[in-house]
Amino acid sequence: MSITFPSSTSHESHTFIPKTMRVLVTGASGLLGRAVVSEFKNSGHEVIGVAFSRAQGDLKKLNLEDSTAVEAFVDQEKPDVIVHCAAERRPDVVEKNPNGAKNLNVQVPGLLADISNDRGILLIYISTDYVFDGTSPPYDVRDKANPLNVYGQTKYDGELEVKRLNSSAIILRVPILYGETEYNGESAVNALIDSVKDGKATTMDDYAIRYPTNVADVARVIKDLSLKVRHEKVFISGILHFSAEEKFTKYRMCEVIAKVLGTSMDHLESVSTAPKDGGTTRPYDCHLSNRCLNGVGINTHCVKFEDWMQRWLTKA
Ligand SMILES: NC(=O)c1ccc[n+]([C@@H]2O[C@H](COP(=O)([O-])OP(=O)(O)OC[C@H]3O[C@@H](n4cnc5c(N)ncnc54)[C@H](OP(=O)(O)O)[C@@H]3O)[C@@H](O)[C@H]2O)c1
DSSP states (O other): OEEEOOSSOHHHHTTOOOOOOEEEEETTTSHHHHHHHHHHHHTTOEEEEEESTTOOTTOEEOOTTOHHHHHHHHHHHOOSEEEEOOOOOOHHHHHHOHHHHHIIIIIHHHHHHHHHHHHTOEEEEEEEGGGSOSSSOSBOTTSOOOOSSHHHHHHHHHHHHHHHHOTTOEEEEEOSEEOOOSSGGGSTTTHHHHHHHSOOOEEEEOSSBBOOEEHHHHHHHHHHHHHHHHTSOOEEEEEEEOOOOOOBOHHHHHHHHHHHHTOOOTTEEEEOSOOOBTBOOOOSBOOBOOHHHHHTTOOOOOOOHHHHHHHHHTOO
């Protein structure tokens, strides 16, 4: 990460009145993209949300793999900031179709990096804790990446493309995400609600350590970073990490969900050993350190997992 404060005193930098930013959000129909759109809109900014198969309502349809269309779209919309959330983020899908995912996860971030660099647009590229092998947490931004699966590799290759083509871009790595979903299976965390509720006997991972992070918190961090760069004129670039601090296995998340629902989870069998070979390899513990984000004055507070589940599962 690189940071340069403006030449004005810190006192003066606090006197900036936030102006309206024009923000292009890719993947705006997805789990994180929807939260990012809401966060910027609710703070009075102009948002252009783009989606692909689920482009409905205010969202515009744009195939990010069509480079000519993407360039023309950016020139027409003239954003100050691009938040790039679109990706193929399901490791098992990427494993089965690596070439398809490489285009979306590697070439597209490169294209957006190039376009934003030429036009002085702030690019925030969303990456993942899966760039690490999970053997020596916590991970700081300079720690060596060593992805264990093809998804992690494509996201890391996307980071390298972004760095190569736009040295002013921000790469924000986040861990497993949860939040307001259209259906529970949209998030690997919310999907556990179905596992608890449906009563079907199955095994549940009680081995790998995860830090479920709410998309509303990630969206707030993205907006705060954008304001710092665009309005406070703090030059921030390169890799940053953002993670909630509460640690769980999937089984432990199920315990919280079952407690909130007041239901039994006797049908779930805890498995506290490493998964056997066969499926997509996943890292053990990729705890991301918030040190650099805190260092640039970004609020890294996260909603408590149980409190959010309580509100979500009991809402009318
Ligand atoms: N979810 C997690 O747990 C997690 C964890 C760490 C990092 N991340 C990263 O966070 C980011 C957001 O993930 P997410 O969970 O919000 O993803 P998601 O819900 O799966 O959404 C993916 C988005 O990409 C869009 N998209 C796919 N192909 C496209 C194309 N050719 N052109 C334009 N848009 C296309 C989809 O649009 P349509 O649906 O409209 O087709 C959708 O809006 C990703 O970069 C992911 O790698 C996610």
